[in-house]
Amino acid sequence: MNAPHPTALARQQLYSDMSPFHLTPLWEVLHALVPKQPATPCVPALWKYEEVRPFLKRAGEAITAEEAVRRVLVLENPALRGQSAITQSLYAGLQLILPGEVAPSHRHTQSALRFIVEGQGAYTAVDGERTTMRPGDFIITPSWTWHDHGNDASGEAVVWLDGLDIPTIRFFDAGFAENDQSRSQVVKRPEGISLARYGHNMAPVRHDAPFGATSPIFSYPYARSLEALERLERDAPIDEWDGVKLRYLNPLTGGSPMPTMATFMQKIPAGFSGRPWRQTDGAVYSVVEGHGKVHIDGAGGSHTFSFGPRDHFVVPSWHTARFTSDAGCVLFSFSDRPVHQALGIHREERLS
Incomplete structure (x- = not known):
C-alpha cells in the first residue's frame, strides 16, 4: 500500500x-x-384524495378542532419527512372542520392561503370580516392578522388545503404567534365588503393597504375564476405549455396576493398534450375538477401521476413537467415565485 501523498497528509x-x-x-x-x-x-x-380522506375522517374522531387548534394532516415531501414541508420553502396540509366546531382565533407572521377542497357552509374570519367557504374558493390569511374558522352545526364537514410560508419564515428566524383572548373574533364588517371595495378594478379614493403587502381582497370566489378561464378557453389562443392559466392579483399593486406566495388557476382543455417546462419555484397543485396526467422528469428519474378531483401533487424546483388531459381539468397551484422575483433569481424555461 502506498503512503499518502505528503500534500494529502498536510x-x-x-x-x-x-x-x-x-x-x-x-x-x-x-x-x-x-x-x-x-x-x-x-x-x-x-x-x-381517496386515500387521504379516510385519515381525515379518523382525525375528526380522534381530536377536536379546538383541542388541535388546527386539525390538519401535513402533506410532507417524501424526501423531507419530519420537516413539515412540501418543498424547502413551502408548507401544505389538509384541514378538516366538522359541523358545530370552531378553530380558535390566533395570528402569526406566516402568511397563509386556504383553498377549499370539499364541503361548504364553513367560514373564515379575518380581521373582523367573515367569508363563506365554497369549493374552489381561494382565501387569504394575511400575515399577523387575527383569524378563526367555524362551521355552523347545520352544515357539512369542510376540508381545505392550507398553504403557508412556514419554512421560509423559519429560515429567517422571524416567526411570531399569538392566541386570541376569545374563541371567535367579533365580526365588524358585512361579508363581501372587501370584494366590493377592491375586487372590481376599482378602489376607494382615500385608503391605505389594510394588510400591508398582502392583497386587501382576502376571498377570491371560484365562480369568478372559472368564468374567466372558460371565456378565454373559448375565445383566446390556448397556450401550448399551460393551457389557459391566470395568476391571482393584489389589486393595489398588480403583484402577487401575498409577498411570499403566488397563486394560479388554470384550465387544461380536453385533448390537451402540453409542451414541457421547468421553473425554479417549486409548485403545489390542487385538482379542482376533471382528470389528467402530469409527467415530471428530474435528477431522480421520471414520474407520471394520473390525477382526479381533490388530488394534490408537487412539482419540485427545476423539474421538467408537462400536462396531458383527455377530458380536461382545472388546477389551482401556489409557489414561492414572489421571493424568487424579489431576489432576482427566478428562472423559467419553456421547452419544445
Missing part, C-alpha cells in the same frame, strides 16, 4: 487542527454550495 492535519476553531475548508464543499443548476432534495409526489 491537508488532513490542517482540517483536524482548525476544526476546534469552527473552521472548515470551502474547497471541499464548493461544488455543492454553488451547483451548476438547482439540486433540490425534494421529490415529486402525489396525494390521492
Whole structure:
C-alpha cells in the first residue's frame, strides 16, 4: 500500500487542527454550495384524495378542532419527512372542520392561503370580516392578522388545503404567534365588503393597504375564476405549455396576493398534450375538477401521476413537467415565485 501523498497528509492535519476553531475548508464543499443548476432534495409526489380522506375522517374522531387548534394532516415531501414541508420553502396540509366546531382565533407572521377542497357552509374570519367557504374558493390569511374558522352545526364537514410560508419564515428566524383572548373574533364588517371595495378594478379614493403587502381582497370566489378561464378557453389562443392559466392579483399593486406566495388557476382543455417546462419555484397543485396526467422528469428519474378531483401533487424546483388531459381539468397551484422575483433569481424555461 502506498503512503499518502505528503500534500494529502498536510491537508488532513490542517482540517483536524482548525476544526476546534469552527473552521472548515470551502474547497471541499464548493461544488455543492454553488451547483451548476438547482439540486433540490425534494421529490415529486402525489396525494390521492381517496386515500387521504379516510385519515381525515379518523382525525375528526380522534381530536377536536379546538383541542388541535388546527386539525390538519401535513402533506410532507417524501424526501423531507419530519420537516413539515412540501418543498424547502413551502408548507401544505389538509384541514378538516366538522359541523358545530370552531378553530380558535390566533395570528402569526406566516402568511397563509386556504383553498377549499370539499364541503361548504364553513367560514373564515379575518380581521373582523367573515367569508363563506365554497369549493374552489381561494382565501387569504394575511400575515399577523387575527383569524378563526367555524362551521355552523347545520352544515357539512369542510376540508381545505392550507398553504403557508412556514419554512421560509423559519429560515429567517422571524416567526411570531399569538392566541386570541376569545374563541371567535367579533365580526365588524358585512361579508363581501372587501370584494366590493377592491375586487372590481376599482378602489376607494382615500385608503391605505389594510394588510400591508398582502392583497386587501382576502376571498377570491371560484365562480369568478372559472368564468374567466372558460371565456378565454373559448375565445383566446390556448397556450401550448399551460393551457389557459391566470395568476391571482393584489389589486393595489398588480403583484402577487401575498409577498411570499403566488397563486394560479388554470384550465387544461380536453385533448390537451402540453409542451414541457421547468421553473425554479417549486409548485403545489390542487385538482379542482376533471382528470389528467402530469409527467415530471428530474435528477431522480421520471414520474407520471394520473390525477382526479381533490388530488394534490408537487412539482419540485427545476423539474421538467408537462400536462396531458383527455377530458380536461382545472388546477389551482401556489409557489414561492414572489421571493424568487424579489431576489432576482427566478428562472423559467419553456421547452419544445
